Amino acid sequence: MKRIFIIAAFALTAVLAKAQEEVKVKRKHKIEIGSEGVSVRIGVNDSLEAKRKSKYPRVYYGINFEHFDLGMSKYHNGSNFDFPDNYKFLDHEQWKTHTFGFDALQFGVRFNPNFKIMIAAGLDWNHIRLKRKDITILADNPVLDYVVDPTLDLKKNRFSSRYLRLPLYFEYRSYLSNDKKFTLVGGPEVGFLIDGKLKQKSQNGDKTKIKDNFNFEKFRYGANIRMGYGAAGLFFKYYFNDIFARNQAPGLEDYKNLSFGLTFGF
Numbered sequence: 001m002k003r004i005f006i007i008a009a010f011a012l013t014a015v016l017a018k019a020q021e022e023v024k025v026k027r028k029h030k031i032e033i034g035s036e037g038v039s040v041r042i043g044v045n046d047s048l049e050a051k052r053k054s055k056y057p058r059v060y061y062g063i064n065f066e067h068f069d070l071g072m073s074k075y076h077n078g079s080n081f082d083f084p085d086n087y088k089f090l091d092h093e094q095w096k097t098h099t100f101g102f103d104a105l106q107f108g109v110r111f112n113p114n115f116k117i118m119i120a121a122g123l124d125w126n127h128i129r130l131k132r133k134d135i136t137i138l139a140d141n142p143v144l145d146y147v148v149d150p151t152l153d154l155k156k157n158r159f160s161s162r163y164l165r166l167p168l169y170f171e172y173r174s175y176l177s178n179d180k181k182f183t184l185v186g187g188p189e190v191g192f193l194i195d196g197k198l199k200q201k202s203q204n205g206d207k208t209k210i211k212d213n214f215n216f217e218k219f220r221y222g223a224n225i226r227m228g229y230g231a232a233g234l235f236f237k238y239y240f241n242d243i244f245a246r247n248q249a250p251g252l253e254d255y256k257n258l259s260f261g262l263t264f265g266f
Helices: 002-017 048-053 085-090
Strands: 021-026 029-033 041-044 058-076 098-110 115-129 135-137 146-148 154-175 181-202 207-212 219-229 232-239 256-264
Touching: 058 115, 058 232, 098 154, 098 256, 135 181, 181 232
Parallel strands: none
Antiparallel strands: 021 029, 029 041, 041 058, 058 098, 058 256, 098 115, 115 154, 135 146, 154 181, 181 207, 181 219, 219 232, 232 256
């Protein structure tokens, strides 16, 4: 998790500093930080300068770190944001239940200076900070379940999932004065489960980390929308299928996740 916040801190620092450093790799290929926000690109460039000189439509691709998301996750059953009685163990501390993610690869087509379509690949983490400090969620179990250990003296009990995300973006940009831009991005997104993790930290500092799929849905699908000015903005994501795999969490059918928060790098 510390590495995640290091990445987030790097992204935010780059936005505030608006670094304009470029290192040319070869013709039409470069690593770039800051000319259009928080991004590191290796591939055919899609900078404002390139757009002004290019003919359309134009294909671009490469390593492109952007859309750094840092926000909150809300879990619900329809309009009910509580839990079924037999799943109270999932009750969590809302302000410590969050999501983090970013895109790392892109392939897209720019049709004019204002509109482009692109497909991206990146990672998403969802962290649930459980309120109960006396339970351990069972790994390698056919259904979502837990055991109670009254002797546990936990300071932290965190339940997490990590997904490979594959969004399809439709992006509109309106360039304003001094090359500042308003950006509206939206489209469908699918995700493939990489792993789940239970991380526990005792009052005396001992740590336990258990990796498993923890009955999370292996394939999820949803939609996202982003709005930004310059290099920063807001995002909203909603997943249409359940958090946990079908028939592996009885009593939690139609239990879904929506996420929202800040996003950096357009």
